[in-house]
Amino acid sequence: SQKIEQNSEALNIQEGKTATLTCNYTNYSPAYLQWYRQDPGRGPVFLLLIRENEKEKRKERLKVTFDTTLKQSLFHITASQPADSATYLCALRDDKIIFGKGTRLHILP
Amino acid sequence: GAGVSQSPSNKVTEKGKDVELRCDPISGHTALYWYRQSLGQGLEFLIYFQGNSAPDKSGLPSDRFSAERTGGSVSTLTIQRTQQEDSAVYLCASSLGGGRENQPQHFGDGTRLSIL
Numbered sequence: 001s002q003k004i005e006q007n008s009e010a011l012n013i014q015e016g017k018t019a020t021l022t023c024n025y026t027n028y029s030p031a032y033l034q035w036y037r038q039d040p041g042r043g044p045v046f047l048l049l050i051r052e053n054e055k056e057k058r059k060e061r062l063k064v065t066f067d068t069t070l071k072q073s074l075f076h077i078t079a080s081q082p083a084d085s086a087t088y089l090c091a092l093r094d095d096k097i098i099f100g101k102g103t104r105l106h107i108l109p
Numbered sequence: 110g111a112g113v114s115q116s117p118s119n120k121v122t123e124k125g126k127d128v129e130l131r132c133d134p135i136s137g138h139t140a141l142y143w144y145r146q147s148l149g150q151g152l153e154f155l156i157y158f159q160g161n162s163a164p165d166k167s168g169l170p171s172d173r174f175s176a177e178r179t180g181g182s183v184s185t186l187t188i189q190r191t192q193q194e195d196s197a198v199y200l201c202a203s204s205l206g207g208g209r210e211n212q213p214q215h216f217g218d219g220t221r222l223s224i225l
Contacts, residue, residue: 032211043113043200043216044152051211089151093211096165099144101151 003027006090010104013080021075021103023090030092033066033073038087038102047088048075080107111135115201115217123225124193130186130220134203141184142214143176144200152200158184188222196224 004025013019023033032051036044050057050066050073057064063076077084087102114133122128134141143155154168158178169175173191178184188195198221202214 034213041218043202043218044214046213046215049211049213091152096154096157096167097142097214098154099152101149 004090004092004098004100006088006100007103008101010106012106012108015080015082015107015109017080019077019080019084019105019107021088021090021105023073023075023100025071025092028071028092028094028098029068030094032093033064034091034093034097035062035064035073035075036089036091036099038089044089044099077105082107082109113201113203113215113217115199115220117220118218119221119223121223121225122191125190127187127189128191128222130188130199130201130222132184132186132201132203132217134182134184134201135215136182138203138205138215139181140204140206140212141178142202142204143184143186144202145197146200146219147197155186155199191222191224193224196222198222 006023034049035047037047038044048059048064050064061078065074085107087104089099089102091097091099116131141158144152146152156176157165160181161178173189176186198219200219202216204212204214206212
């Protein structure tokens with residue numbers, strides 16, 4: 001069956017360090033993958049999109065990689081700040097867009 | 110106010126009642142999506158509109174759920190004879206394109222539905 005998996009446990013990172021979140025998928029061949037941020041009580045907000053023919057995409061302190069052989073995307077936040085604390089969702093499009101359950105990130109001051 | 114707007118933001122109703130949830134997408138966005146998010150769960154796809162038609166309604170959990178979109182704009186999700194398991198946050202998103210296009214989705218803040 002098709003699956004998209006993110007770290008189910010919360011991730012605690014010290015302020016200033018790099019946070020790395022993982023998104024793994026099986027039985028999909030996505031054309032692209034997206035990352036969203038969701039704060040409590042709010043809807044998800046789009047952050048980055050990476051296409052299947054791209055290895056890496058950057059935006060300010062954010063970096064996303066996409067390895068179609070490993071079927072994995074990594075999401076990095078460098079020089080992390082407490083304001084980066086949120087749940088981060090990955091989403092991929094096969095015949096429809098599918099979201100992971102998200103990883104809660106806590107940046108500790 | 111250029112974002113996706115959903116109303117009501119909270120709805121509490123008794124089991125067995127019908128509820129209607131509204132979504133106002135971003136002007137000009139042709140694609141509109143409804144999702145359901147239960148506590149600790151991911152986003153569960155319900156239905157996708159392209160214009161006023163719904164090419165994919167495969168995520169609707171039962172025939173108690175229906176949705177429509179009029180004028181290529183506002184959409185309404187209706188749940189009839191609500192059950193306690195319908196309690197969740199219902200999120201709406203819109204995007205410039207749909208189908209296999211790689212357009213990001215813009216989400217509203219959802220309607221938190223509680224069935225007593």
